[in-house]
Amino acid sequence: MLNVAVVGNKRRKRCGRVFRFKNFGEQGYPVMFNGSSFRENVNALLEYASLENNVNIGMPMWSFQLELHHHPPLHVLLFVIEESIEAAINRHCNHCQYVGWGNHLICNKKYHFLLPSKEALSSCTSCENCCDSVGTMNNGKSKLIELEGHMMHGVFHSNGFGHLLCVNGLEMGSNLGGNQIMEFWNRLCNGLQARKVSLNDTSQKRGMELRLVNGIAYSEPWFGRWGYKFGRGCFGVTQSMYQKAIEAIRSMPLYLLTHHIANSNHEIPLIFSRYQTLSDHSLITLGDLFHYILELKSRLPRETCIGSYNTNALVETNCRWSPKRIEMATRVIVEALKRTEFRWVSRQEVRDAARVYIGDTGLLDFVLKSLGNHVVGNYLVRRSLNPVTKVLEYCLEDISNAYPCHEGLVMSSSNKVKDKYKITKGQLMKDMICLYKYILIDTKPIIGSEFLSAIPLAARIILDTKYLIKDYGEVPLQVELGSEGKFNLYCTILLRNVNNVGHDHEYYLNNEISMPMPPYECITLKSCATINDLKLEVERNFREIYWGLRGFVVEPNEILVNAKGNEMVFGMIEVGGKLVLEGWHGSDMIEHICERNPNKGIVDCTCGTKEDDGERMVSCDICEILQHTRCVRIPNDEEVPHIFLCKRCEQEIVLFPSLP
Template identity: 65%
Template sequence: MSNLDLTGCKKRKRGDKVFKFKNFGENGYPAEFVGSSFRENVKALVEFGHLESNLCWGMLCWSFQLEVHRHPPLHVLLFVVEEPIDASVNRHCKQCHFVGWGKHMVCNKKYHFLLVSKESIVVEACTKSKCNFHYNIINGTDSGNGMSSINDLVDSQGNVMHGVFHSNGFGHLLCVNGVEKGSDLPGFLILEFWDRLCTALRARKVSLNDISQKRGMELRLIHGIAYKEPWFGRWGYKFGRGTFCVTHQMYNKAIEALQSLPLCLLIHHLGPSNHEIPLIFSRYQTLSEQSLVTLGDLFHFMLELKSHLPKENSLGLSNNNQGILLETTCRWSPKRVEMATKVIVEALKRVKSRWISRQEVRDAARAYVGDTGLLDFVLKSLGNHIVGNYLVRRSLNPVTKVLEYCLEDISNVLPNYQESLAMSNSKLKANCKVTRFQLMKDMFYLNKYIFKDPKFSTGIFSAIQVAVRIVLDSKYFIKEYFGEIPSKIDLGLEGKVNLYCTILKRKNKEMVMNNPSLPPYECITMRKNATIDELKLEVEKIFKEIYWSLRSFVVEKISNLNAKGNDLAIGLVEVGQKLVFEGKNKDDDDEVEEEEEEVCESGPRKYVVECICGAKDDDGERMICCDICEIWQHTRCVGIPNSDQVPHIFLCTRCEQEIIHFPSLP
């Protein structure tokens, strides 16, 4: 491939390569993702991974070493675990059921994508007394005792990221653990990595359960008010399914109601009893160049301001060199310190963002500043300081053990920083001095007293509580990558043609499914001179490879095409036509028939859900079963907010009323 150096090595061991984290998943890095389906692209990807020799109940596992950055060194490991249905503890998928894909047929394989830091995997392995396996994964050796270690890796709660795909291209992002959870990677870098993977592999649709928080604040609420979409909306995730019967329309109305809430109304009702909220409003109105009229305006401005604030500095800092002068007793004047700082920055500009040693920087600056003591003082104090539009970064090289410097352009990250430094009104500067810590503290205060305080759940504020509840009950979001098939027949590689086909499974001349929904269309690549019989065989092969219940499927006819077996397929298929192949499993008449629900991801339905909120299906929320009628309802809907308050015997309202009206015996 274009990004691999195969010079002097006919059979290069691809798994030994260290890949760049920020480029992994781009086309050609590591694989040329030219397949028309997910299953083809994932096979191309794992060819470049290191195949782990420790198998777990028939599972295959490949690992990739990814370099996040070199100074300071940070590497993470990507594991791809292939889970066949024979090795699964439960062949059905709860995530598919909760998000609304429960009618999909069970797939033959799942692919787990796990992002793990080297340090965390070693610590977790030692905690579980299984150091050998995890040490071997990192070092590429075999100890032969890893029969349960891949399961431990998949089930671990400390993974930086865990996503899973079914072999038909539908997937779920199960967890993202950013800096808040102790990871070295921020959440947005993890999502960018995941999004590149999904795009490269040609995933169809991907779901997630958004329970992300920031210092106890639900991000789907905060970002929904600020941007009309959740935090994951930055990567194209949209409302998929609400719990407690929340619909997409209800979600949009709730977001609009919270966004348009006037600040003057909040001040009028909250100001007399809470003096802090008006002060917070005025603080950010002073900083903003535009009027902040609604709650949506305020939260949008606060989040935008947070992204522009340095982590340790604040708006209103008038002299960048003051921090250097205050660090210790300084015998040089501010003018000489400023001159030496500019010389050092200009020397770093000439090396164009490369890391160079302290001695190289010092030697380059000596041509303009003869006072070596001054240079040593500035170099010692300048690390990780902002100078103009640049951040001077300093790090200890782990190999040479010497200090290195690098210049990072932050003009795009802090576009308004210089304007904030140039404010001439000193009184305004003092009022507008806001640190990132102060901003997060203010946002936490607003979240607590506007959205959570029970004292304001009456009158006009009861509507706020209802809207907040609706937004928080909208947890399942979906992104569609390649869900829709092309509207025309397109040419494949080497003059081949891509056809889009699905199947209709029948049993004893009746459809298996009561719901006439078909499996997603699959792209079938055929030669231009392929016959109908060859097309049927290829369809059988592809769908047997994907779905568990089609392992003995035989195509009998094409329901929407009248053709003979030796006819050319291309001459009969119209542009834009989608083909449906009818057939059945050849062993349906010989073996015990499987229940309809067994072949679906939702699994067999052996319980009844009928909640007062209107829910007729399990949506992943906590439920309780009536001990008489055995109907399940949400614990929240029946007035049981906490798990420790669940009664030993529970009766639903209907059964309770029937018992009350039941005539007493004489």
């Protein structure tokens, strides 16, 4: 819904307004994202931010105050920092290089979106006056950008391509859960009209790599629920290898694992049996087991469950009511909610129904406040704020099929509880870690079970797939004449460079740096615009976006060669049409204006990798070819030797004739 109070009143801009976190980034909150490009939408959003004038970081910086809860009040800050590439010491983006975007042109600007960590915020005296220890420049960058451990840090290039650098949820001390942060980030990307966003998935839980655990359980990483898919594998891993590795582990039959592991590890078969008993359907494969365990984990209550009407968890040391009175009030409230037939009812209705039996309204208010999202007997007392009426409502949920015992989840047979099949969240995590360690990572070789060695091999392939990409798609083309007498064309450029003359053309083609073609940009023209106006507008747009196109000039091509400069564009080229224009970009070689850093050296590893993928590498001291240290058997915990020769150079030295 459009927030008229924000959008309609221009005088309220930059007034330090507090925005709701759960809605920020939606269409109309705080702005209608109607821009035809990423840059226009960023500028429109920043109109509603507070400009941080007193921050000495050498970069423009804005902030938004976002409300998580109204009662009790809890806020977080979103910082947006604009980084100019012109002032940067290293203009090449390593994240683009690692994910396979090395042939992208370097952009003039980056926009950092930060939900800072508590440590970073503690270094600030206020959101208007950050101290120098956080803000000052370091090697051309803000220390706030370089700090690690933020709740969220994402960066966009001015052409709409971006990277999600970190997400840290509740387990890292954040005020937000990982799901909440990802939903927030996804709203930002959609609103700003991001093109593609990459991330490096290194998320862990209790020492377990989540891309492996979730891959086995759901055939996709944890970030897959937000549309992130295979982007690029390290150590030569391809998408086909990745999919086959996941399927190989997911389809592993449990009976085979039980048969071969039972003699060497007695705990694994017991874990299989425990979850097979709990499950309502057969768990046949390893994928079935991991899927069921993760689904079960998500259903187990976070709080300690309350057995029967035991209210010890509600009693405070300084509570003025006795445990017996609290237990009685709890029983009355739950029974009142039962009579509502599991419907949502207002707090006042519940209170009025309970007052028939409990006259102490203070006691009722205390118990109602404490019961929210607690388990009482076989019921979960849910509490939520109605988004329309803004009134607290309660509902009772029967969870007897899920957790019929206060100690955890219990499945019963013939109405008789089997104590040995009780499971708590702690026990579930212990079982997961055991399966992860002894089946996926450290599978012991057993005679006659050579197929087990395929599990850690497939797991290694999944772990080597860290770079994920989400494609947000192109902005829908506007193919109609606007109401203001303006229309849109979508243009990209094909670069020609005078310095390429005389060089081996095939070399540039094979290395994908001869003709980098940027994505299409929306060019808005008046209905009376001429061919000369079109050229000037294309030049202006691409010069503003890309650092290497500061001297870009459009040259005649097949489309414009017969057109005169004063001829009208409208009528010659259809509205919403796509154009590819050619031009000169200046004196620099093409490879120097791309994100791929030509000074990093040539990669040619035995695993098949031809480009830097972010993994540790070593350079041969003779040919200077880079290879992975893992592929040449240099352990990660060992330093790279002072002198290193690749296999090819070693062989050439051996074959070299000795001098007389």
